[in-house]
Amino acid sequence: MAEQKLRLHDTLSGDLRPLALERPGEVRVYCCGPTTYDDAHVGHARAALAPDVLVRYLRWRGLHVTYVRNITDVDDKILARAKQSGEEPTTLSARMAERYQADIGALGCSAPDVEPKVSEHIADIVALVERLVANGAGYVVDLGGGVRDVYFAVRAFPGYGKLSKRKLEDLRVGARIEANDKKRDPLDFALWKGCAETEWGWPSPWGKGRPGWHIECSAMSARYLGHGFEVHAGGMDLVFPHHENEIAQCEAAHPGEGDFVRTWIHNGFVNVDKEKMAKSLGNFVTIRDVYQRYDPEALRYFLLTVHYRGPIAFETDKREDGRVVFEGVAEAERRIDYLYAVLERLGELAATASEPGAKAKELDAYAKVFAGASERLAAALEDDLNTPAALAVVAELAKTGNELCDVAQKRKKDARLVAAAGALARTGKAALRGALDVLGLCHSDASAYTVRSQARRLAALGVAAADIDRKVDERLAARGAKDFTRADALRAELGALGIEVADSPTGSTWRVGVV
């Protein structure tokens, strides 16, 4: 069995352990995707991001990854929401699925290789339920009128509770025992939920119905990844009961075939005022809400500043003028601005390089930083996907890159040094670019990013670019006439609007700061 340098914190064993592959060079990853009845919030973004970083790292290391992230488009919540809006459940879930894909795609998460939908895998689900019934792990309950439910018998699976470290007795205490309970044991959960002929459902050996909540992931992961795949990801709230039940279903269906999954990774929550962001608490901020105010790249950077297993605080602040500020994301966007600026600066310096092999001893320190970055980045990510440490590597590269540019500028009359700096800038840019790629950051063209972010910020401020241009021109004229009092007054005026003006030998430029 091939062992990787990458170590992940596995929920089942509770340990940090090296990633073990069944087949050399191949990694299978499954991530529990959304139930598509509403727009995704920042918590969903985080849950999609953790496996994305994993997949990017693995591919960077040359491994072949099969990444599956499902869409649960059949669910009672979808049905309930559709009834409210008068929409067909399938139409609603399809629409929400598209919005999810757009939101997560904009976050810079690469699309999964397979994105299976429950509605397209009913046959797989039915077959799995049949198998469980045949194994004695599932049982059918006749509700009369041709309606039947199928339940999983928790007692039939001895390992039940091993993932969430729960004992059956402990669970029993909190279990809600309904009157008229159809289940043999209160802890048993539905594999198939029968429904009336007129309701939303699919035909099955037990009559019309819909799959239970957990069975879809068991069926679809088995379909695309088989039994015993490498990594299964999801939010910490899925540990129990969702993933516990997935294990029960898959291992009961494949007795003697070993563990369903080799490594379980679970991401921590996004908190608002120290509480978990959740639909039920009503304290959620949708990804779209964030994108309205900030660049998707900023949200990604923000989420990467904290290790995926820990909690991350999402602070919302409403300003006097009514603008909503997400401070952490705003700070992240300033970093994204900075990183794009460094990439551009290095690019400009590299473009002056006429001698690709030029070297200067006084630049050795910079060269060393660039050369070692990739190794440091790998070490950070190999330590249970330590993205904050990875971002420190990015920061080091960016700072060094800027320093190199500063040196080249200060000593621009030294042709030998400038030639060497130009050549080294190419290396530096490649190193930074490479690190950013692994983290999925700054994937836009720098000028495209600038255009879109400036436009969004201007819109947020309610200021027209033409008005700014006019004032900047006016100020330039004042400066030309050495009327600095007037020029400074204009700068202050622009500053009050949130516009930063920068003077250079070739004229004046302006930008809108992150607000």
Next chain:
RNA sequence: GGUGAGGUAGCCAAGCGGUUAGGCAAUGGUUUGCAAAACCAUCAUACGCGGGUUCGAAUCCCGUCCUCACCUCCA
């Protein structure tokens, strides 16, 4: 009650037995007509509290306080 996560300098956040990651803010510099950006320096002998183990602990052990989460739908 059971189970799990966490409490690190003004703020955010790595580190998890042995030369104080990184970022933000602030202050002082280099630069600038003045600024901005960029870079440098300071802030930083910080690790909830009390014991213990060790040559050495933020890191290990015991106790204790606080926060959050899961046990019901939840990323």
